[in-house]
Amino acid sequence: MNAFEIRGGNKLSGSITPQGAKNEALQVLCAVLLTDAPVTLKNVPDIIDVNTLIELLEDMGVKVSRPVPNTVVLQADGIDPDYFNTHAFKKKSGKLRGTVMLAGPMLARFKKAYIPQPGGDKIGRRRLDTHILGFEKMGVAFDYDQENQMFSLNGTNLHGARILMEEPSVTGTANLLMAAVLAEGMTTIYNAACEPYVQQLCLMLNSMGAKITGISSNLLIVEGVKTLGGCTHTLLADMIEVGSFIGLAAMTQSELTIKNVNLESLGIIPDVFKRLGIDLSINGDDIYVPAQDHYRITKFIDGSILTVYDHPWPGFTPDLISIMLVVATQAKGTVLIHQKMFESRLFFVDKLIEMGAQIVLCDPHRAVVIGLDKQQSLRGINMVSPDIRAGVALLIAALSATGKSTIQNIHQIDRGYERIDERLNALGADIKRI
Known part of the structure; x- marks a missing residue:
């Protein structure tokens, strides 16, 4: 049909x-990779883009259950970081813009990540500069594979940094936030996006044990912590x-x-x-x-x-x-x-x-x-x-x-x-x- x-x-x-908000769902689903504890998300929309991301998380080792409609319980305690370098990941991630936000939590927890060329709507150019430049300031090295159209990121030296974003990108802000919460030291993100969905992500991360201040403003301050725990989070309309x-x-x-x-x-x-x-x-x-x-x-x-x-x-x-x-x-x-x-x-x-x-x-x-x-x-x-x-x-x-x-x-x-x-x-x- x-x-x-x-x-x-x-x-x-x-x-x-x-x-439930689609754009918030794509952010908070990526955030479950920051912990090996269970995370419960409520009011999750049952739509193709969200389900595609959930399937991708399952493919990389996240345990997923749906106890009731629009509620998803996820636990990322068996992740295979090398899944990102497979043909299956490249094929599925190419359908969805939101997969770019997997990079932040993967760098924070596993010190390596891969970013494919953005998928999703054909509504014009969607640059990755904001993400890559921010990660570089946090000590991340990157390499671009022209043949496979894939960025590989090395986060061995990930650390806090002062970041002035060239544009208030929502996905860029979310990505840098998720990398910063487990990075050593203090990170400040200026000219950050402050959409309600970014605020929701901040509140969720804080409930997991992160230390983020400046929520709802365009200056976010993140004090890195060692580990994060699970939480229950309800998405906005x-x-x-x-x-x-x-x-x-x-x-x-x-x-x-x-x-x-x-x-x-x-x-x-x-x-x-x-x-x-x-x-x-x-x-x-x-x-x-x-x-x-x-x-x-x-x-x-x-x-x-x-x-x-x-x-x-x-x-x-x-x-x-x-x-x-x-x-x-x-x-x-x-x-x-x-x-x-x-x-x-x-x-x-x-x-x-x-x-x-x-x-x-x-x-x-x-x-x-x-x-x-x-x-x-x-x-x-x-x-x-x-x-x-x-x-x-x-x-x-x-x-x-x-x-x-x-x-x-x-x-x-x-x-x-x-x-x-x-x-x-x-x-x-x-x-x-x-």
């Missing part, structure tokens, strides 16, 4: 609970799913309640949706989105056209830019969508234009959207999901469209969204796997 067949135009209603459901409600004129969203971890996400004119209210830890016939894009205070752009936390997450672009197609007004981080993430707009949206793609990073104000529905078409976030954006467009749409390559959607068809059908959507 590799396609969704969607019949759009249905108004949805009811409550939906977001899955996935902020990208929360944003996706807000956009879905607006596009389909639906009344939805999004439950248990971990509101404090959402940052400015609700406010940015409000700037598109979407009415939403907060009830405890839930977000209520009423059915709206119309929503009007606001302007800047000086009357100029609104720009929505991505930025490192606490700015707006790049993973919701695709959703914002789709939602804007049925708003009243005009908005400039500026995707700064990845140069290929807006290339799915040709499908939206084919569906009837009014979009001008200015360059690989910017698109101007002239909203249709619900005066003209999008029309169903056949399309292909190019990456996780664009795939769900196209799914939202299809659910709001008139007629039947088909989305191929839904493997991309399944990589990041747990049983999305079943969960949305329970709210009144018409999605079939074919």
Whole structure:
């Protein structure tokens, strides 16, 4: 089954609970390699990317059990460090960006690691410089195998260091943190990413016995310890799913309640949706989105056209830019969508234009959207999901469209969204796997 067949135009209603955070899961799963004690992770999303990483951990010797749905118990007491230099590792790790974060804990505990060329979405260049340069400052030597496209890292001389990151990379921060917690001496990481998922990783490591201060800031201070123990850790709700459901409600004129969203971890996400004119209210830890016939894009205070752009936390997450672009197609007004981080993430707009949206793609990073104000529905078409976030954006467009749409390559959607068809059908959507 590799396609969704969607019949759009249905108004949805009811409550939906977001899955556990995919990006947090990839970090904390790598962290289990730092100890030989059992680690219990709760609210783990049952999605392809996370399951691929769990399978890879099993292949290298981690014991894995799933006592109840969305809970995983892992124990890394029989690791084979040489597994990383096998063809099997190279093949499986090439499918997933998150495997780069195995390097930090492997260097910390086993003093050697391997980093393959990044896998995952084809949304533009993803450099490893931040990781490699940080490790070098901590005394790690590296060599690049051109034929196998693999970095081999030697952490025999791993030690604490002062690190000024050239960019606040989330995976780079996580990798350096996990190397530092068992490194001798003090490590300071300045210009560190401070996303909620990095904060969660810090809290988990501290519960295992690490000594990290500066959590939630861009200056992390790590005092190396000798060993770490086990812990139980619960993942946050996935902020990208929360944003996706807000956009879905607006596009389909639906009344939805999004439950248990971990509101404090959402940052400015609700406010940015409000700037598109979407009415939403907060009830405890839930977000209520009423059915709206119309929503009007606001302007800047000086009357100029609104720009929505991505930025490192606490700015707006790049993973919701695709959703914002789709939602804007049925708003009243005009908005400039500026995707700064990845140069290929807006290339799915040709499908939206084919569906009837009014979009001008200015360059690989910017698109101007002239909203249709619900005066003209999008029309169903056949399309292909190019990456996780664009795939769900196209799914939202299809659910709001008139007629039947088909989305191929839904493997991309399944990589990041747990049983999305079943969960949305329970709210009144018409999605079939074919």
